[in-house]
Amino acid sequence: MREYKLVVLGSGGVGKSALTVQFVQGIFVEKYDPTIEDSYRKQVEVDGQQCMLEILDTAGTEQFTAMRDLYMKNGQGFLLVYSITAQSTFNDLQDLREQILRVKDTDEVPMILVGNKCDLEDERVVGKDQGAHLARSFNCEMCGFLETSAKVKLNVQEIFFDLVRMINKKNPETCKKSKKGSKCVLV
Amino acid sequence: MLKLGKVHLELRFEECLNEDGVTRKLAVRVVECSDLPVTNGACNPYAVVTMCYGNSKYKEETKRTVVRKKTICPHYDETFFFDLEHRGNNFDRKHYDIEDIFSGALRVSLWHDDSRMAREVLGRILPGVFLGQIDIPLRDASSPQNSWYFLRPVLDTKYSSTDIGAIRLKISYNTEHVFSSQHYDDLRNLFLKSSNTVPNSSSAACILARVVDNLQDAAQPLVRVFLHHGKLVPFIETFANYEITHTIDHPTLFRGNTLLTKTVDELMKLVGLPYLHHILKPIISQICTEHLSCEIDPTRLQDSENINTNLDNLRHYIDQIFDAITDSGLICPTEMSQAFFTLRQVACKHYPDNNEIHYQVVSGFVFLRFFAPAILGPRFFELTEDTPDTQTNRTLTLISKAIQGLGNLVCSKSWSFSMKEDYMIPLFTQLSDTSHINAIKMFLDIISSSTKAHSSYIGTREVPVVLKQGMLIKRAQGRKKFGVKNFKRRYFCLTNESLTYSKRKDGIPLCVIPVEDILAVEQLQEESFKMKYMFQVIQPERALYVQANNCIEEKEWLDVLMRVSAANQNRLKMYHPAAYINNHWLCCKEVDCSIEGCSQVSSDHPLVKVQVDIDSDREIEKIHALLLHNMEKLEAMQDACGALEVYSGNQFSVPMEIEDSKSCFEMLNDLLKCVIGLEQEHKQYLKSVQKQHVKGSFERPIGDDSILSSSDIATKL
Ligand SMILES: Nc1nc2c(ncn2[C@@H]2O[C@H](COP(=O)(O)OP(=O)(O)OP(=O)(O)O)[C@@H](O)[C@H]2O)c(=O)[nH]1
Ligand SMILES: [Mg+2]
Numbered sequence: 001m002r003e004y005k006l007v008v009l010g011s012g013g014v015g016k017s018a019l020t021v022q023f024v025q026g027i028f029v030e031k032y033d034p035t036i037e038d039s040y041r042k043q044v045e046v047d048g049q050q051c052m053l054e055i056l057d058t059a060g061t062e063q064f065t066a067m068r069d070l071y072m073k074n075g076q077g078f079l080l081v082y083s084i085t086a087q088s089t090f091n092d093l094q095d096l097r098e099q100i101l102r103v104k105d106t107d108e109v110p111m112i113l114v115g116n117k118c119d120l121e122d123e124r125v126v127g128k129d130q131g132a133h134l135a136r137s138f139n140c141e142m143c144g145f146l147e148t149s150a151k152v153k154l155n156v157q158e159i160f161f162d163l164v165r166m167i168n169k170k171n172p173e174t175c176k177k178s179k180k181g182s183k184c185v186l187v
Numbered sequence: 188m189l190k191l192g193k194v195h196l197e198l199r200f201e202e203c204l205n206e207d208g209v210t211r212k213l214a215v216r217v218v219e220c221s222d223l224p225v226t227n228g229a230c231n232p233y234a235v236v237t238m239c240y241g242n243s244k245y246k247e248e249t250k251r252t253v254v255r256k257k258t259i260c261p262h263y264d265e266t267f268f269f270d271l272e273h274r275g276n277n278f279d280r281k282h283y284d285i286e287d288i289f290s291g292a293l294r295v296s297l298w299h300d301d302s303r304m305a306r307e308v309l310g311r312i313l314p315g316v317f318l319g320q321i322d323i324p325l326r327d328a329s330s331p332q333n334s335w336y337f338l339r340p341v342l343d344t345k346y347s348s349t350d351i352g353a354i355r356l357k358i359s360y361n362t363e364h365v366f367s368s369q370h371y372d373d374l375r376n377l378f379l380k381s382s383n384t385v386p387n388s389s390s391a392a393c394i395l396a397r398v399v400d401n402l403q404d405a406a407q408p409l410v411r412v413f414l415h416h417g418k419l420v421p422f423i424e425t426f427a428n429y430e431i432t433h434t435i436d437h438p439t440l441f442r443g444n445t446l447l448t449k450t451v452d453e454l455m456k457l458v459g460l461p462y463l464h465h466i467l468k469p470i471i472s473q474i475c476t477e478h479l480s481c482e483i484d485p486t487r488l489q490d491s492e493n494i495n496t497n498l499d500n501l502r503h504y505i506d507q508i509f510d511a512i513t514d515s516g517l518i519c520p521t522e523m524s525q526a527f528f529t530l531r532q533v534a535c536k537h538y539p540d541n542n543e544i545h546y547q548v549v550s551g552f553v554f555l556r557f558f559a560p561a562i563l564g565p566r567f568f569e570l571t572e573d574t575p576d577t578q579t580n581r582t583l584t585l586i587s588k589a590i591q592g593l594g595n596l597v598c599s600k601s602w603s604f605s606m607k608e609d610y611m612i613p614l615f616t617q618l619s620d621t622s623h624i625n626a627i628k629m630f631l632d633i634i635s636s637s638t639k640a641h642s643s644y645i646g647t648r649e650v651p652v653v654l655k656q657g658m659l660i661k662r663a664q665g666r667k668k669f670g671v672k673n674f675k676r677r678y679f680c681l682t683n684e685s686l687t688y689s690k691r692k693d694g695i696p697l698c699v700i701p702v703e704d705i706l707a708v709e710q711l712q713e714e715s716f717k718m719k720y721m722f723q724v725i726q727p728e729r730a731l732y733v734q735a736n737n738c739i740e741e742k743e744w745l746d747v748l749m750r751v752s753a754a755n756q757n758r759l760k761m762y763h764p765a766a767y768i769n770n771h772w773l774c775c776k777e778v779d780c781s782i783e784g785c786s787q788v789s790s791d792h793p794l795v796k797v798q799v800d801i802d803s804d805r806e807i808e809k810i811h812a813l814l815l816h817n818m819e820k821l822e823a824m825q826d827a828c829g830a831l832e833v834y835s836g837n838q839f840s841v842p843m844e845i846e847d848s849k850s851c852f853e854m855l856n857d858l859l860k861c862v863i864g865l866e867q868e869h870k871q872y873l874k875s876v877q878k879q880h881v882k883g884s885f886e887r888p889i890g891d892d893s894i895l896s897s898s899d900i901a902t903k904l
Contacts, residue, residue: 013439021607032438033595033605034555036563036588040608041486057607062444063452063560066567085435088443123435 001043003052004164007071009096010081011089012060015116018150019081020057023160028151035059037067046164053160072103077163078111082131084147085123090115090130097138110166112144112159119149142166191319191338192223192259193888194234194295198323199331201268213238213325215293216266217252221335221885223259223297226316230259231300233315238269240291254300269293296320297338334883363808364872366865371807374861377854378409378810379418382425389850391858392422394824395810396446398817405813406449408806410457413450414522415801420529423451427533437544441530441551448556451526455557458520458797463561463568465518465794466511471562471570474504474582481582484610498614501582505589505618512558512590513626516633517750518794525754527552527635546628547598549635554594563587593618597627636683636751651682655747657740661688662716662732664698679733681744683751686724700726705752707759707788708745715766715773724748725762732766746792753795762788814862821855821862828852 008016012034021029024040038057043050058064058071072078078100082089093113100109113135115126128147135145144162148155197216217234224230233254240246248269255261298315319338377391384390392409399405413419426447434440441448480492481501488494527549534541534548561568562583565575575583592604592615602624604615632652659679663672677688677697686705687696704726711721711732720741724731735741752758761784765773772778775785790796814821824843831848845851883889 011444012442017607029605029607031599031601031603031605032442033592033607034442034551036559036591037584038588038608039484061442061555061560063556064563066564086439086443088445092444 001050001052003054004167005054005056005074005076006079006160006163007056007058007075007077008079008081009058009068009071009100010060010079010114011083011086011092012062014060014081014083014086014089015150016060016079016081017057019079019114019116019148019156019159020055022150022153022156024055028153034061036064044161044164046161046168051164053164055160068099069103072100076110077167078109079114079159079163080111081114081116082126083117084115084126084131085117085120087125090126090134093134107139108142108170110142110163110170111138112146112163112166113138114159115145115147117149117151118147118154119152142170190222190224191340192221192297193335193337193885194220194297194321195335195885196295196321196323197331197333198293200271211271213269213271213293214266215269215295217263217295219260219262219264220297220338221260223261223299223318223338225259226299226301226318229257229299229301231256232258232261232297232318233300234263235296235298236267237294237296238291239294240271246291291325293323293325294320295323295336332883335885335888336883337888363805363812364869365802365805365808366868366872368804370865370868371804371811374811374858374865375412375416375803375807377857377861378412378807379416382418382421384850384854386847386850387425387429388846389854391854392426392446394821394851394854394858395813398820398824399813400817402444402446402449403453405810406446406453408809408813409446410450410453411799411801411806412803412810414454414457414799415803415806419450419454419522420525423447423526423529424533426450427530428536431533431537437538437541438547440534440544441548448552451530451552452556454526455523455552457799458522459557460569461797462515462518462520462523462794463557464570466515467508467558467561467565468570470504470507470511471565471583474586475571475575475579478576478579479582480578481585482578483585483614484608486610487581501585501589501614502617504582504586505614508562508586508590509593509623509626513630516630517746518792519634520797521753521795522797523553524634524636531635543598543600546631547595549631550594550598550627553631553634554591558594559587559591562590589614589618593623593627596624597631632683651684654681654683654751655744656680656692659688659736659744660734664729664731674734681747681751686748700724700731702751703755703757705748705755706757707762708748708752709762709764709788710741710745712765712774715768723762723766725759730766749789749791750795753791759784759788762786811862811865814858815866818859818862821859825852825855825859828855 008020010016013032017033017035017038018029020038020040021027024042035057036059040053040055040057042053042055044053045051056071056075058068080093080096082093084090097111100111101107113131115128115131118124131147132145135143144159144166146155146159146162148159150156195218197214197218199214201212201214203210203212215236215238217236220232220234223232231254234252236250236252238248240248250267252263252265255263297318297320299318300315319340321336321338323332323336378395381390381392387393392405395405395409396402409422410419413422426445427441430445430447431440479497479500480489481497481504482488482492483494483498483501485494488497530548530552531545534544538544561570565571565583566573588611596602596604596619602619604611604619606612606615633654636652636654657679658676660674661677661679662674665672677690678692678694679686679688680696683702685702686700688698689696705724706727707723707725709723709725711723713719713721715721716732718734720735720738722733722735722741722745724733733744735744763772763774763784764786767773767780770778770780772780772782772785775782777785824845827843828845828848828851831845832852879886881887
């Protein structure tokens with residue numbers, strides 16, 4: 001089975017953990033408990049193929065970001081999450097993307113821009129067009145964009161599945177030759 | 188840089204006519220040296236001039252000066268000529284073309300003449316001790332030179348030819364010229380009034396935060412300036428108020444990267460490192476040396492490991508760290524406590540009924556941004572020197588997660604961990620009990636219970652935090668004129684506001700001593716009343732003498748009383764170690780009962796009262812440099828303000844969000860004026876420096892590449 005290392009990045013409180021836990025366990029975490037570093041494994045079927053997803057939910061708190069380089073080096077696909085209710089969380093993503101490209105030393109890194117908390121339409125400050133525009137400015141091929149809500153379970157599965165598809169597209173090689181047990185690691 | 192002194196040389200090419208035609212010579216005049224090093228208490232220096240022709244090692248010629256005795260600034264004024272067309276016995280070519288000459292080099296080395304020491308140089312035995320040398324490529328001497336050169340240590344040739352790999356370094360060096368204080372007053376005052384500027388977004392601090400690339404660059408000098416001038420608390424208060432009114436969902440309050448959160452973060456690093464080290468260093472080094480496996484994630488477990496043993500190991504470490512942290516409330520540095528107190532007061536004002544937020548705003552700094560990151564990356568907080576290995580790193584990560592979870596326990600109504608990762612559930616189940624919750628509450632209460640150093644919220648005062656209580660014996664204070672000064676058992680209670688006593692627990696207080704009236708807390712000499720474990724609480728008019736039940740209790744009361752009164756402005760410097768009895772002080776025998784004390788009060792716990800050296804001028808200079816670097820953004824902001832003013836912001840879309848264009852425009856104007864004024868002074872200063880110090884002059888010898896000297900920068904300006 002092919003393994004995928006996915007990394008969830010974004011500022012503090014945007015809902016990275018809420019999205020991840022909603023995807024992995026199907027529950028919405030109401031309480032805000034700032035993350036330091038959590039990891040999850042989940043087996044899913046994407047387009048008829050079994051995949052083992054290893055998801056790293058990272059810290060948005062700046063004091064922990066010294067470790068970011070390491071996560072970025074090991075990650076194959078990235079979810080860049082902001083909250084549609086906080087402009088600064090959207091602005092922070094530009095730097096984050098640049099850091100990923102620098103660490104990965106390539107322009108072709110699968111990522112998805114995620115505008116979370118879209119259930120809070122009344123408190124929206126980042127327009128949907130702003131998100132779409134930023135994603136286009138990144139790299140059309142390698143950057144998708146979706147608005148999500150961890151709370152009402154909107155587009156949660158989609159962002160993870162789309163990211164897996166993007167990794168497949170970038171790197172279509174499969175591990176059919178290798179026997180089970182051996183891992184396929186993509187760089 | 189190693190100081191080896193410097194040498195003054197004059198080099199020029201000369202052409203002479205002789206029977207062969209034109210010959211070229213290099214004239215090397217060794218004028219003098221300065222500040223040569225002293226060897227074995229002496230310095231009898233001489234210079235050796237070596238000419239190295241072309242690329243070949245073997246075409247060399249050496250000459251030397253006389254020896255000057257007992258001086259580190261010898262004067263030689265000797266000139267040597269090197270014949271550039273001269274061919275020694277080994278030379279088979281008649282002429283060197285000019286290129287060849289210029290690929291040669293001149294070496295001047297200095298020696299201390301000591302016959303006991305000898306050294307072989309270029310095949311010749313030279314008596315003496317090597318002092319330093321300078322190599323000058325002849326290419327540099329194509330025009331006449333008259334310069335000072337720094338002497339350097341000899342290069343070890345052993346490694347120079349072998350390829351030992353390459354390292355790419357990025358080094359940046361900044362020179363700062365700090366003027367005297369009055370030059371910075373205008374700019375400083377603009378920043379110091381940041382907390383009074385309305386609206387907040389038009390303040391100098393806010394504008395600086397908006398234009399810098401990295402908030403930390405702004406927060407670092409600002410926190411120092413505010414702290415130095417006693418403006419940190421009002422600054423935190425104003426900016427916290429601003430943020431709280433601009434944050435819609437309170438769970439994410441103070442969780443972003445803003446000037447406020449960065450400032451508190453910098454403050455904790457500035458005054459809190461010794462405190463952090465005191466708490467964490469022993470246990471972190473224990474973890475690093477013991478190297479026990481603490482992995483509790485079954486998917487990462489090694490075959491030989493037992494998950495229950497690992498959980499026990501991990502629990503043991505977590506307990507130790509948790510106890511060390513929660514016991515440390517009383518030694519938390521005053522400045523940190525005041526910041527936490529202020530944040531908590533602001534939260535109380537906005538959310539009077541939400542206890543969780545009151546804890547959350549404190550925990551969000553001290554656990555989330557201080558303890559947890561320090562445990563996760565001890566190297567960044569100078570807790571360890573080397574990078575821990577993978578297994579230790581994993582252990583530290585797990586501990587950091589648990590400590591952060593514990594700190595966050597009291598920040599929600601449910602008082603529970605959020606059970607996100609399955610493998611953490613057994614651990615979190617163990618840790619969520621009332622004893623942990625109470626310890627965290629108590630700790631957060633203590634560190635955020637500063638005295639009334641700043642109490643603008645009298646109206647919305649919280650319930651005072653009880654810091655310590657218990658039965659003690661006290662002597663009557665003589666408040667009633669004819670009362671007998673006897674000893675009575677009373678129930679004492681100390682909160683962050685006052686010390687009270689009553690007949691029994693929860694009884695009506697018989698006496699209330701506000702914390703700001705506590706001028707000193709000291710032990711009382713046994714002979715005063717022939718009683719052990721006595722201490723005194725000194726107030727403006729009298730002293731309360733109290734006896735504890737044992738020495739441990741006495742120490743605990745002293746510590747906590749000292750701590751709550753640490754921020755009092757009117758604290759005493761001197762006190763009487765014994766009581767005033769029978770019309771005199773037992774200690775100094777003085778009869779005047781109001782005379783100043785005869786002994787120095789004990790000093791605060793060194794962790795509580797941290798001494799930080801702050802040079803306010805230097806910090807303002809840094810702020811000036813930041814503003815100067817972002818001049819374009821400041822001007823763009825000013826244009827935006829102007830546009831808003833003129834067109835009321837309707838006709839044209841202004842690219843920037845400006846809350847109040849008028850006050851913002853004025854502040855920008857003032858800032859720009861200060862920055863431009865200061866910059867002109869800088870330029871003038873650099874010009875004068877440049878005039879004085881020409882490259883190669885005595886003040887700026889050649890070879891001084893360890894610093895980018897001022898004139899290099901001046902030429903860039
Ligand atoms: N209304 C709403 N709230 C959400 C949503 N997603 C998360 N939240 C809430 O936002 C808060 C923060 O969510 P987290 O998922 O813990 O945030 P995070 O990005 O993991 O934060 P860090 O771990 O500190 O980086 C929590 O109180 C969540 O309940 C959402 O889609 N809608
Ligand atoms: Mg999280």
